[in-house]
Amino acid sequence: MIPMLDIKRELNLIGDEIKEAVESSIKETRFILGPNVESFEKEVADYLGVKYAVGVASGTDALHLALRALGVKEGDEVITVPFTFIATAEAILYCNAKPVFVDVDKETMNMDVNQLEEKITEKTKVIIPVHLFGNPANMDVILEIAKKYNVKVLDDCAQSFGALYKGKKVGGFADASAFSFFPSKNLGCYGDGGLITTNDEEVYKTLKALRNHGSFVRYHHEMLGYNSRLDDIQAAILRVKLKYIDKFTEDRRSIAGRYIDSLKDIVDIQKENSDGVHVFHQFTIVSDKRDRIIEKLKEHEIASAIYYPVPIHLQKSFEKFGYREGDFPVSEYLAEKVVSLPINPFLEDEEVDVIIEVVKVSVNE
Incomplete structure (x- = not known):
C-alpha cells in the first residue's frame, strides 16, 4: 500500500526526538501556553522572517481569529476563492460577514487576480488569497489592489508552509497570515494546531488576547475572546519537525x-x-x-x-x-x-x- 501520508516512516526517522520532546513537555507539566509554545513561536517567526507568531488551536481558528483581529464584523464583505477547503470561507461566516468569491486561474489554481478588483465594494474589509496545495498566489497584484482600496489582506497559508514568493517565505506579505498544523500538512503536528503571523504589533496583541478568552491581564476580559491555544505538547512536536x-x-x-x-x-x-x-x-x-x-x-x-x-x-x-x-x-x-x-x-x-x-x-x- 502506498498512502497519501506516511507518518510511520516519519517516526522511523525522527520518532526518538519526538518522544523525547513529548516526555520533556509532560515532565514540565505546563500544558497550556507553556514554554514550548513560546519557543516555537519565536523559532517559527524567525524561520518565516516575520516579527510575530501566535499559536492557536487549529488552522480554522487561525483564519477566524485573524479576521477578528483585522476588524471584520457583521455586514462586512470578505473576498476569497470557492476552490479551497471550506474553512477558508467558514471563518468569514463565523464573523457574521459575507463571503464574496473570485474564481481561480485554471493553471495555477489560485485566485484569478484579473477578476479581483471588480468584486471590491465599499463593504469589502479583507481579501483572503489561498496558496493552494502549496503554490504561492500572485501577492504583488493582490496587495496592490488592496492598498488602492484600503482593504486588508489575510493570506491562507494552511498548505504552503515554507513556500517562497519572490524569494521571501509566505506568511510575511499580508496584514496577517494563517497556517494549519493538521497532521497531513508539510509541517504537521500529531493533532490539531494552527498559527497566525503578522508584522503589526497591534494585531499581534489583539490575537494574543483573542486566543485566551479576550484577556490581556488574567481574569480581566476586555473583549469577547476564544479558547484557542496551541498545546505545549504539539508545540514540542512542531519544534522537532521544524528542523527537518x-x-x-x-x-x-x-x-x-x-x-x-x-x-x-x-x-x-x-x-x-x-x-x-x-x-x-x-x-x-x-x-x-x-x-x-x-x-x-x-x-x-x-x-x-x-x-x-x-x-x-x-x-x-x-x-x-x-x-x-x-x-x-x-x-x-x-x-x-x-x-x-x-x-x-x-x-x-x-x-x-x-x-x-x-x-x-x-x-x-
Missing part, C-alpha cells in the same frame, strides 16, 4: 519534478507560480479520465484524493447566498477533473515509478 522542514520540502519538490517530467504530456498539472517556489503539499493533476486513474491506482493499492469535489459556493451550507452552477466555471471544472497523487517526502523512488506507470496506463488504455 527544508529537507522534507526538498524531497517533495524532487518527487514533484519526477512526476512533472513523466506526466506533463498526458495530463494537465497545476502550474507553479513563475515568481514562487511551490512546496507541493499536494501534487494535483487534471484529467478527463480521473475516475479511471483513481480506479487503477486503487487496484495497485495506491492512495489518491480529490481536493475538492464540491466548490464552496455549491455547498449546502452556503446555499443561502444564492450561488448556482456556472457562477465560477473554472472552480467547477477543476472540481470535476482534479486528483492528487501521493507526494509525502518518504516515498521511495520505486514507489514513484509505479505511481507514474499506473497513471500512464490509466490515461493511455
Whole structure:
C-alpha cells in the first residue's frame, strides 16, 4: 500500500526526538501556553522572517481569529476563492460577514487576480488569497489592489508552509497570515494546531488576547475572546519537525519534478507560480479520465484524493447566498477533473515509478 501520508516512516526517522520532546513537555507539566509554545513561536517567526507568531488551536481558528483581529464584523464583505477547503470561507461566516468569491486561474489554481478588483465594494474589509496545495498566489497584484482600496489582506497559508514568493517565505506579505498544523500538512503536528503571523504589533496583541478568552491581564476580559491555544505538547512536536522542514520540502519538490517530467504530456498539472517556489503539499493533476486513474491506482493499492469535489459556493451550507452552477466555471471544472497523487517526502523512488506507470496506463488504455 502506498498512502497519501506516511507518518510511520516519519517516526522511523525522527520518532526518538519526538518522544523525547513529548516526555520533556509532560515532565514540565505546563500544558497550556507553556514554554514550548513560546519557543516555537519565536523559532517559527524567525524561520518565516516575520516579527510575530501566535499559536492557536487549529488552522480554522487561525483564519477566524485573524479576521477578528483585522476588524471584520457583521455586514462586512470578505473576498476569497470557492476552490479551497471550506474553512477558508467558514471563518468569514463565523464573523457574521459575507463571503464574496473570485474564481481561480485554471493553471495555477489560485485566485484569478484579473477578476479581483471588480468584486471590491465599499463593504469589502479583507481579501483572503489561498496558496493552494502549496503554490504561492500572485501577492504583488493582490496587495496592490488592496492598498488602492484600503482593504486588508489575510493570506491562507494552511498548505504552503515554507513556500517562497519572490524569494521571501509566505506568511510575511499580508496584514496577517494563517497556517494549519493538521497532521497531513508539510509541517504537521500529531493533532490539531494552527498559527497566525503578522508584522503589526497591534494585531499581534489583539490575537494574543483573542486566543485566551479576550484577556490581556488574567481574569480581566476586555473583549469577547476564544479558547484557542496551541498545546505545549504539539508545540514540542512542531519544534522537532521544524528542523527537518527544508529537507522534507526538498524531497517533495524532487518527487514533484519526477512526476512533472513523466506526466506533463498526458495530463494537465497545476502550474507553479513563475515568481514562487511551490512546496507541493499536494501534487494535483487534471484529467478527463480521473475516475479511471483513481480506479487503477486503487487496484495497485495506491492512495489518491480529490481536493475538492464540491466548490464552496455549491455547498449546502452556503446555499443561502444564492450561488448556482456556472457562477465560477473554472472552480467547477477543476472540481470535476482534479486528483492528487501521493507526494509525502518518504516515498521511495520505486514507489514513484509505479505511481507514474499506473497513471500512464490509466490515461493511455
